[in-house]
Amino acid sequence: MSHFSFRLWADDTSPGYDYVLTAEPTEVDLIAEAPTAAWGFNGQFPAPVLHAQQGQPIRIKFINKLNEPTTIHWHGLRIPIAMDGVPFLSQPPIPPGDSFIYEFTPPDAGTFWYHPHMNSTEQLGRGLVGAFIVHERQAQPFAEDITCLLKNWHIDKKGQIKRLSIPRYAARMGTPGRWPTINGLHQPVLKVPAGEWVRLRLLNADNTLTYRLHIPNAQAHILAIDGCPLTTPRPLTEHAMGPGMRIDLGFIAPSKGSTWAVWHGEHYPLLSLESIVSTKDQQIQADQSNVPSLPMNPIPQPDVENAEKISFVFEWAGALTPTAQQKKGKHTFWMINKRAWEGMSADNIPAPLATLKRGKSYIFILKNITQYHHPIHLHGHSFTVLKSDKRKIIPYQTDTVLLGKNESAQIAFVADNPGRWMFHCHVIDHMKTGLMGYITVT
Template sequence: MNLTRRSLLAGASALTVLPKFGFASENIDILEARTGAVSLVSDQYPDTQIWGYDGTVPGPEIRVAQGARIQRKLLNSLDEPTTIHWHGIRIDNAMDGVPGVTQDAVQPGDEFDYDFTVPDAGTYWYHSHYNTTEQISRGLYGALIVEEPNAPEVDHDITVLVDDWRLNQDAQIDPDFDRSHDWSHGGRLGNFLKATLIPETSEMQQNQRVRLRFICVATDRIMSLAMVGMQGVVVARDGMPLDAPIRLEQLRLGPAQRADVIVDITAAPGEKAMIGFVGPDQNIVLAGFDITGQASLAARGTVAALPANPVQRLQNVEGVKTVPLVFEGGAMGGLRQGTYQGKLMMAAELIENGQIWTLNGTAGLPIDPLADLSSGETVRIPITNNTVFAHAMHLHGTHFQEIMPDGSFGPLLDTILIEPRETREIAFVADNPGDWVFHCHMVSHVSAGMITWIKVRA
């Protein structure tokens, strides 16, 4: 049959009578938030009951080319509402997944269509943004990898999600998610550290070149990581390539932070290469690789910088809008009062409401934004941590840079770890319109007050 305008029209109308579900399943993958059981610890322990995307933890790795469109239908099969935040993606505000700010929470049995493109290559992740202390602690997260068009040549490209679980003797998740001692201190710290490698890898060869994409998915724990039997460089932080790779020493990743490293295996056949957690009291092997042979010693040369992403970077920060941000509260923080839901409260009343930390004197999401910016405006945010705990501040929708003490600009980040009593300054060009939350990613702290927001006008 010849193709005519008439037959094309008939074809188009035939398409519209296809059942909606059949059409969706061909084109849009479903991510189902639901309960599941996984072998988390070892065969010696019972399976752990988790909440995960498609019932697994981590959820399925999403891996696409730079510039691709991602469509996922979130199906909520949990008994409580949920949403998905696509962490680190310069995304349309409506797809950012923050309940009460960019969308309504997805109720049990309901669904929500996420549909966005990924402008930047790099290592990102997705996770729940509702009742986050509990939902992230129970396993609602996964990796989101955006590949460069010309990725550096490596023998293994491995995503390493590092988590910190609080388990009981039967390997079940401790259900006490709102212990005020956790909230007022360093958060819900676990007793079982686990690295999940995608793809699962247990063998390597000497001289092989390996890309490791570390993602700290822990609820609250800062991860200090060391590599043994491998040598290399850090090539990206929070998804964004560094201008020049820096020599890999120990990595210190706050919750939600990522680092891409490219290493050459130096361990000899018969030895092991390892990824370890460096703790104050003990070191823990998170992953070990048997070295089964020797790859040919082809000269690969030094690792080059990854191609830059098309991101607006800081140019001039002299005389731009400056909005200070001050953290107060927590144990030993001396918080006497703060505003919560528009009402001034004394410390005891704040604590009664589960609010232990304040940003500029306000606990919880304030009515007015921290900054109200016009499109293209540059803003500086000097941050003062008047608490005795570290905080990992995460800005949605755009990356920022640190203004270093010498006036230079640091690497692009979406999450910055601010140490106790420390003062740091960040700045960014506000080129992504919308209402963007800015919060501590120690999720026990955000549940207990550490969240504000920034408005960027179109």
């Protein structure tokens, strides 16, 4: 199939790898004025899109060409803990100049991504973020399958990276970028075949921003959320996609001559779609009633009736910050169940937030008692969002749930993957100033 042509460096120096990836300093052209000193996978931005097949092993050799240690985490993939890419919890940090072989079999098809899990403010902020696509066992009926990685760069008008984290923002919504890009381009125009079904995968790889996605005057359906297909696709009205989150949209490309744009709220268009000639122009009406749905992933169904319930409270801790710590440049603004964990290191691993029994079902009651929203992400498992006290939920599967301010939600899952799994907010500023922890499955 055509996506194998994306495979990189499948050369004789590295037999047996599907990909060889580096992380290294590089220059990228984000604005016309001057290049930006960034860090990139294979020295590129956007990073190479990695392609895997559901149920088939993939081997990736990773070489750290940064001047600091790193790891790679495969966000959303339900793979063994040894491959989860979290320093200290799942593997030792990969020192500069060293390499590590990541090898796993993705059980689920969908839109996932990869990023380091060390010094995330800077490593993700400078560009180490990439899409990881797992293809369904069966080909899907789309004429076009487009992946868009959204990142709002923290650069000034000369392309220089600005401060990636500012404490007064870290204590609020997180430090915002100012240059929105799609695959490294500002407000690009994507060509789509008029009248044909298109799959558009949007991935929020930003450190901070929650996008409020909608497409004015057009019909698109949500096919999957965070790599998990919906049982029934539903029309896109407005969808909030927090950092780390993804959405797969399906739509029939506009007829020739009309253009559509995907907007972030009322703020600005992220990208636009321009139709190119297709022979199917006439069939738009007929096809719209038959939205393709994606095959469900083999995620175990939790036994909600008998599940054990565990509460997690996400709280602001700003007022409790000791000044001495602040002087050392350490800030603690957030906590989970009254505990902040900032600065992960070999000698700073707290007890787990909870210890779960392998094979048992759990309901997590998540209470956000802050004035800000938090995309709460669990590693190694996909869960079902059952309900919220703020909005009507049709239960769906995901790896990240966006909690609005003062919102409580319930999620359920089977703890079927043994290991120590990160459980954290994906606003990087929040995570780095306390809003992270982990759960143990034994």
